[in-house]
Amino acid sequence: MAFIEPITIKDAIERIDRKNYLLPAIQREFVWAPGQIGKLFDSLMRDYPISSFLFWEVESENVDKYQFYEFIRDYHERDNYHNPKANLSGSAGIIAILDGQQRLTSLYIGLKGSYAQNVLKKRRNNDAVFSKRYLYLNLFYGSVEDSDVEYEFSFLTQKEAGVRDDKNFWFKVGDILDIVEPVDVNDYLLNNDAAQFGKDNFRLANKALFKLHDVIHKSKSINFFLERGEDLDKVLNIFIRVNSGGTKLNSSDLLLSIATAQWKDKDAREEITQFVDEVNGICDGFNINKDFVLKCCLVLADFRDIAFKVKNFNKANMLHIERQWEDITKAIRSTVILLANFGYSGATLKSNNALIPIAYYLQKIGSPKDFDIASKYEADRKAIFKWLVIVLLKGTFGGQPDNVLRPIREVIRGTDQGFPFEEIVSKLKGTSKSLAFDEDEIARLLRYGYNETPTYSVLAFLYPTLDFRNKFHQDHIFPKKMFTKKRLLEAGIKDDEIDFFMAKFNSLANLQLLEGIPNQEKSDKDFDTWLANKYPLEADRRDYRAKHYIPDIDLSFANFREFIEQREKLLTNAFKNMLA
Structure with a gap:
């Protein structure tokens, strides 16, 4: 030089x-x-x-x-x-x-x-x-x-x-x-x-x-x-x-360059860059990057070592990935479409790495074109959804994701009976990546608030029967507009209660998922008035309360404290039953 x-x-x-x-x-x-x-x-x-x-x-x-x-x-x-x-x-x-x-x-x-x-x-x-x-x-x-x-x-x-x-x-x-x-x-x-x-x-x-x-x-x-x-x-x-x-090298840009130099028939940089742009444009948009795609390549190609190291991007591995490129991208694309149908986007998906085991599973079963909608895959979708929400809320892929990707891949590779939710739970039991929730962790779920990244996962988990292909909004049960000090005083709320009202109106206990049109109809109406007008029959109101975990109490605005306390109990019991 x-x-x-x-x-x-x-x-x-x-x-x-x-x-x-x-x-x-x-x-x-x-x-x-x-x-x-x-x-x-x-x-x-x-x-x-x-x-x-x-x-x-x-x-x-x-x-x-x-x-x-x-x-x-x-x-x-x-x-x-x-x-x-x-x-x-x-x-x-x-x-x-x-x-x-x-x-x-x-x-x-x-x-x-x-x-x-x-x-x-x-x-x-x-x-x-x-x-x-x-x-x-x-x-x-x-x-x-x-x-x-x-x-x-x-x-x-x-x-x-x-x-x-x-x-x-x-x-x-x-x-x-x-x-x-x-x-x-x-x-x-x-x-x-x-x-x-x-x-x-x-x-x-x-x-x-x-x-x-x-x-x-x-x-x-x-x-x-x-x-x-x-x-x-x-x-x-x-x-x-x-x-x-x-x-130590861990930059996807450098590793991508090696792939570009070693692929035989395709341009790795163009292929991966275009693919990233494509999947990020699905539905409301995602934040997939080249790191994620390269990690998927290592995992889905079934290499033993999936770490970001130069030695894993040798010529033999790169040619193997090139041969599998169509299958890999098909699996990732199907996974992102599935996540979009679960109601997720880049704004609500806390960890991209959580998608990798799903993509591995879809590739294993041939990435069926209609996996996201066909009735014969309904049980699979439910198992994947439950697993996804749990790992997102547990932060399973934080820290060193390779330490959890390897055992999960091993479980998926060895099963032929649908997405192996229970087997993965068993495999990780007793490790630092356990999927079990203790009481403190369940209590922590109630601390999430309006528009925080994990909040969608928590709410979606509470509504297992919803078709998330429809657009759902995070709705304030008691309208947000009421929670200013001036309006609280005008509503007759006492000074010693105002701090509680202000601290809790954005909390999970005051949130529900509603489709766009019902949410617009509800808008800023008083909750008890809206509920009575929307569902004149007591049986219909009872169904609504059960579906949305609404306590059977006085639902007037002045009773907000009791509503929050009672709904937190209902949500806690629901989480315990669903996470058991």
């Missing part, structure tokens, strides 16, 4: 543009936020070092041995965040970036591209929230005391950047590439009437723009080492040492 003479940012950008610089499959995807990009440019303007880079020279005869990707230019948080695969036919050799991808991509986006982000965090299917923004430098910005930046860089729309006054004069950073000679800086400022905002502002603009020109065109700030070896193991080892400080 040799240290090579530094180059300018302009030189680096041109080489990225010409596809002389590419990214090997071992690189993670771009993850920097706009603020990080702005701070990188601010550091360059202040002559701060931005660390050295590590490049890998790949000769033309060896280019087709590996998979490479282009730099992303116009980043879009929803539609364009994957690096495009590089077409290297006829390539005369390339330079692959082993260390510095985030910085170089940030420079490339800032000078040549754009950044579209859902700034308002609104619905992702709304195109309007993803405005294309370019990096601008405010030439009138003067450093502010206690600020961690000296130059103001910001991603703006063209309309936002068009606002000019004595505090704002935005210059599109990419335009500096067209200002070749320093004398052109003054021409730009004069042609754009910067002088009309006063002498001090003109001096600030002059200083900032000259500095930006120097940083991009003259300063050789891209310092790099060049590795010329062609040994993949050596290159991977260098990459691991640089990116993880020599610590």
